[in-house]
Amino acid sequence: MRSTAVVLLALVAGPAAALESLHLLIPGGAGGGWDITARAAGRALMVSGLVSQVSFENRSGAGGGKGVAYLQEAAAQSADVLMVSSTPIVVRSLKPAFQQNWRQLTPIASLIGDYGAVVVRSDSPFADFPALAAALRGSPRSIKFAGGSNRGDLDHLILARIFEALDLDPADARYVPYGAGGQATLALLSGEVGAMSATVGDAIAHVRGGRAQILAVAAPQRLDALPDVPTFRELGWPVEFLNWRGFFAAPGIAEERRDAFAVVLNQLRGTDAWRQARTRYGWTEVYHEGAAFSAFLEAQEHLMRRLLLRLGFVSE
Amino acid sequence: MLDGLLTALTPLNLLMVVSGCLAGTFIGMLPGLGPATAVALMIPVTYALDPASALIMLAGVYYGSVFGGSTSSILINAPGCASTLATTFDGYPLARSGRAGTALAVAAYASFTGGTVGALALLVAAPALAGLAQGFQSPDYFMLMVVALIGVSALAGAGRVLAGYAMAVLGMMLATVGTDAISGLPRLTFGRLDLIDGFSFLLLAMATFALAEVIVSVLQGQDQAQAEPTRDIGSLRLSGAQASDLAAPVARSSILGFLVGVLPGAGATIASFLAYGTERNLAPAERKAEFGSGSLRGVAAPEAANNAASTGSFVPLLTLGIPGSGTTAILLGALIAHGLQPGPRLFVEHPEVFWSVIASMYIGNLVLLFINLPLIPYLARALRLQRRVLFPLVVLFSLLGVYLVSFNPVDMIIMAAVTAAAVVLRLAGFPLAPLLLGFIVGGYLEENLQRSLLLYDGGWHFLWTRPSTAVLSVLALILFAVPLVRAVSAPLKDRFGR
Numbered sequence: 001m002r003s004t005a006v007v008l009l010a011l012v013a014g015p016a017a018a019l020e021s022l023h024l025l026i027p028g029g030a031g032g033g034w035d036i037t038a039r040a041a042g043r044a045l046m047v048s049g050l051v052s053q054v055s056f057e058n059r060s061g062a063g064g065g066k067g068v069a070y071l072q073e074a075a076a077q078s079a080d081v082l083m084v085s086s087t088p089i090v091v092r093s094l095k096p097a098f099q100q101n102w103r104q105l106t107p108i109a110s111l112i113g114d115y116g117a118v119v120v121r122s123d124s125p126f127a128d129f130p131a132l133a134a135a136l137r138g139s140p141r142s143i144k145f146a147g148g149s150n151r152g153d154l155d156h157l158i159l160a161r162i163f164e165a166l167d168l169d170p171a172d173a174r175y176v177p178y179g180a181g182g183q184a185t186l187a188l189l190s191g192e193v194g195a196m197s198a199t200v201g202d203a204i205a206h207v208r209g210g211r212a213q214i215l216a217v218a219a220p221q222r223l224d225a226l227p228d229v230p231t232f233r234e235l236g237w238p239v240e241f242l243n244w245r246g247f248f249a250a251p252g253i254a255e256e257r258r259d260a261f262a263v264v265l266n267q268l269r270g271t272d273a274w275r276q277a278r279t280r281y282g283w284t285e286v287y288h289e290g291a292a293f294s295a296f297l298e299a300q301e302h303l304m305r306r307l308l309l310r311l312g313f314v315s316e
Numbered sequence: 317m318l319d320g321l322l323t324a325l326t327p328l329n330l331l332m333v334v335s336g337c338l339a340g341t342f343i344g345m346l347p348g349l350g351p352a353t354a355v356a357l358m359i360p361v362t363y364a365l366d367p368a369s370a371l372i373m374l375a376g377v378y379y380g381s382v383f384g385g386s387t388s389s390i391l392i393n394a395p396g397c398a399s400t401l402a403t404t405f406d407g408y409p410l411a412r413s414g415r416a417g418t419a420l421a422v423a424a425y426a427s428f429t430g431g432t433v434g435a436l437a438l439l440v441a442a443p444a445l446a447g448l449a450q451g452f453q454s455p456d457y458f459m460l461m462v463v464a465l466i467g468v469s470a471l472a473g474a475g476r477v478l479a480g481y482a483m484a485v486l487g488m489m490l491a492t493v494g495t496d497a498i499s500g501l502p503r504l505t506f507g508r509l510d511l512i513d514g515f516s517f518l519l520l521a522m523a524t525f526a527l528a529e530v531i532v533s534v535l536q537g538q539d540q541a542q543a544e545p546t547r548d549i550g551s552l553r554l555s556g557a558q559a560s561d562l563a564a565p566v567a568r569s570s571i572l573g574f575l576v577g578v579l580p581g582a583g584a585t586i587a588s589f590l591a592y593g594t595e596r597n598l599a600p601a602e603r604k605a606e607f608g609s610g611s612l613r614g615v616a617a618p619e620a621a622n623n624a625a626s627t628g629s630f631v632p633l634l635t636l637g638i639p640g641s642g643t644t645a646i647l648l649g650a651l652i653a654h655g656l657q658p659g660p661r662l663f664v665e666h667p668e669v670f671w672s673v674i675a676s677m678y679i680g681n682l683v684l685l686f687i688n689l690p691l692i693p694y695l696a697r698a699l700r701l702q703r704r705v706l707f708p709l710v711v712l713f714s715l716l717g718v719y720l721v722s723f724n725p726v727d728m729i730i731m732a733a734v735t736a737a738a739v740v741l742r743l744a745g746f747p748l749a750p751l752l753l754g755f756i757v758g759g760y761l762e763e764n765l766q767r768s769l770l771l772y773d774g775g776w777h778f779l780w781t782r783p784s785t786a787v788l789s790v791l792a793l794i795l796f797a798v799p800l801v802r803a804v805s806a807p808l809k810d811r812f813g814r
Binding site for chain 1: 652
């Protein structure tokens with residue numbers, strides 16, 4: 001309902017630039033996932049004439065916490081600022097060590113997403129996910145899983161969710177963290193671990209290269225990029241796990257401003273420049289905006305809290 | 317291969333190599349701006365180019381900045397990135413004794429050799445070496461870091477081995493501040509967001525080296541404050557004897573550097589430390605004392621190693637599609653933005669890209685040599701400045717270099733405190749190089765130790781279970797024991813005659 005209203009509004013606005021200027025805040029360093037997303041979106045907005053002038057600013061540090069703090073402190077002067085973010089901001093909100101919460105910002109929309117997956121080497125004894133699941137059920141600690149994030153972060157939570165769905169205790173999962181997705185993949189290829197819990201984007205190049213295979217994806221339906229890989233759901237385990245990427249505005253911005261941002265991001269989806277960027281990076285579109293985005297974040301937070309509780313990272 | 321050479325030799329691509337190398341050299345020379353920043357800064361410039369030209373240019377920026385990084389290390393004791401830290405150990409003493417030009421020239425020749433040997437090795441052995449990168453596991457990394465750390469005895473200087481180890485331990489303690497690499501929980505941060513990422517290497521290096529050096533010079537040099545600044549820069553030409561003296565260390569360091577560079581995560585910094593330590597240990601007894609007070613070998617070894625390692629880091633990037641360092645991670649992002657997916661299929665689908673990058677490395681290294689050598693007399697002129705002009709400039713660049721990366725005013729306070737502590741430690745006779753070595757190695761060491769323990773259920777048998785780890789463990793034991801045995805046996809020899 002709301003999104004149709006926004007589209008109508010967009011049609012009325014016509015082809016003229018919907019926004020005069022936009023400043024994109026990137027809470028991570030150059031070349032990272034947030035940086036690539038924000039710069040691709042910003043360029044597409046400019047090329048397609050939706051925004052006349054887009055500027056970028058990297059404020060990296062504290063796993064994105066510096067960016068959040070900056071957007072909160074400078075909220076009064078940040079009417080034209082959007083910050084790129086992703087699922088870790090929800091995980092972060094739950095950890096007592098960081099007193100930051102996504103509710104302190106204004107959620108605008110998610111644009112793209114990357115789904116969780118279980119990856120093994122091509123020569124792995126496990127030909128499909130049911131075989132791996134049977135081994136885990138026999139002995140939950142028999143398989144070591146590499147992941148590209150710390151314990152209690154994204155890749156560990158993917159594994160925890162899978163264990164939960166298999167009726168196993170997530171705390172029994174042998175998760176071995178590596179500095180980044182690439183290092184985790186290398187550990188998988190070197191035989192240091194038997195499997196990897198990751199998002200599809202970390203592994204897809206190696207699947208295409210023939211050295212690794214994805215046993216199942218935590219998506220609602222099969223992915224266009226991997227038509228032969230089953231979802232957990234069709235195998236009988238309703239596991240869905242999404243790392244979305246989207247944008248937040250400063251706290252307390254005016255309602256019409258918030259709607260203007262949502263209109264622009266919604267229009268961005270239809271532009272050729274953005275479609276090209278999505279194809280180039282292999283991004284799946286996952287669009288939620290406004291109230292629907294907030295509701296989605298709350299549901300995700302609920303899942304994450306449950307998993308973190310079972311892993312012992314938070315207490316009741 | 318021939319096609320690749322021809323691709324690399326088109327006028328446009330030659331221009332890209334030259335402009336990439338130029339930009340990289342100048343960005344790399346600025347204290348605080350290392351290869352990762354240089355490549356990130358230049359990515360938008362390449363959007364208009366075709367993929368091969370873009371990669372050629374970015375590769376030029378990368379090795380250009382590694383090449384240029386030695387300049388500020390040698391001239392003002394301010395390493396712009398961790399991989400040129402080892403160059404300060406002998407480069408700066410050489411500059412102070414009026415041989416800045418010689419030191420810069422040796423650095424340029426050694427960098428050239430390291431880069432060229434690396435490109436040659438990449439050409440003949442890339443697919444085979446991809447296996448090395450895939451065969452190295454967490455316990456191996458842990459022992460490699462232990463070997464690098466034992467190099468401390470090489471950095472501390474005669475009679476200060478114990479002080480050296482003490483400082484290395486202090487450095488490792490500093491490395492524990494921040495987010496725990498395994499649990500992801502903050503440690504020793506006192507709830508402050510500013511400390512969650514730990515101390516930055518750049519801040520510690522600028523404070524303990526550049527700033528502390530300025531303050532110690534001022535404190536100690538009051539009587540000669542009006543002394544003539546150094547005018548002499550030494551000869552840029554190496555004599556035949558010097559060249560043949562350096563040939564073996566440069567060749568060894570190039571090969572060592574390349575192999576360490578192939579290992580994801582170890583990289584150019586560890587390579588430069590290992591090369592420095594190795595050359596000091598291999599040097600004949602009468603030359604050993606030169607290390608730390610102005611040895612040309614001490615400049616040549618780390619410079620050959622860090623350039624060879626930068627080239628080596630292209631092996632996992634191009635053959636496996638896995639970035640081994642921050643800089644190659646940024647390069648990977650740039651490649652994907654250009655529609656290329658590095659990995660085994662890159663060679664099949666885009667052989668022209670693969671070969672032209674390798675070809676451009678040969679050309680790039682030649683270009684860098686020709687850019688850098690004529691610049692040396694002009695760069696070395698910085699030393700002719702009066703100290704009252706030069707010192708404030710060093711302070712300004714050091715502070716700016718740190719602030720422009722973090723934009724965090726708290727860093728300036730931390731920097732002042734670290735500088736004060738470093739000055740006290742230096743005046744008390746504690747060497748500071750082992751502190752930085754302990755800091756750099758400490759993080760990797762702890763992460764890989766924790767991970768090895770996780771993988772082996774808390775047992776220590778990972779130290780000998782795999783043959784590669786066992787070899788490194790034995791090497792570490794020998795390196796640790798030899799200086800101790802010497803220290804014990806030397807007085808005995810003196811007492812009982814020979």
